[in-house]
Amino acid sequence: MIEHRKHMRLPLVFPVDLILADGRKFRGKTRNISFGGILLDLPEPPPQLKPSDLCGLVLILAEGEEPVVIPLEAEVRHISAFGIGLQFARIQRFDLDAYRRFKKIMVFNSPDPDQLEDELLAHPCLFSED
DSSP states (O other), X not given: OOOOOSSOOBOOOOEEEEEOTTSOEEEEEEEEXXXXXXXXXXXXXXXXXXXXXXXXXXXXXXXXXXXXXEEEEEEEEEEETTEEEEEEEEESSOOHHHHHHHHHHHHHHOSOHXXXXXXXXXXXXXXXXX
């Protein structure tokens, strides 16, 4: 099977708040994460959520004494028994320090850090420092 993904997915678990357009908030956790999106595990997905919906996400990275919080906008790509696939659309308030810490966590936990770095060069994403 040919892999068409631009970014390597890592099986990292972070708390995530999913925020719907009407303001309702649902707490879940990542099943996996990449620089392009996440697979979100929610106890019960909101029934009105459907592919192509835009929503807010708050990715909570619990590194160090103070958590690093990255507010994002994302597009729902798919919903299944395995979770909700979300593609990052844009960072709501860019925080370069938070991005660097996120990148450090991703690279540190990657089975192939060089491949992950190469992917970022070949396919810059919304987290690009440029």
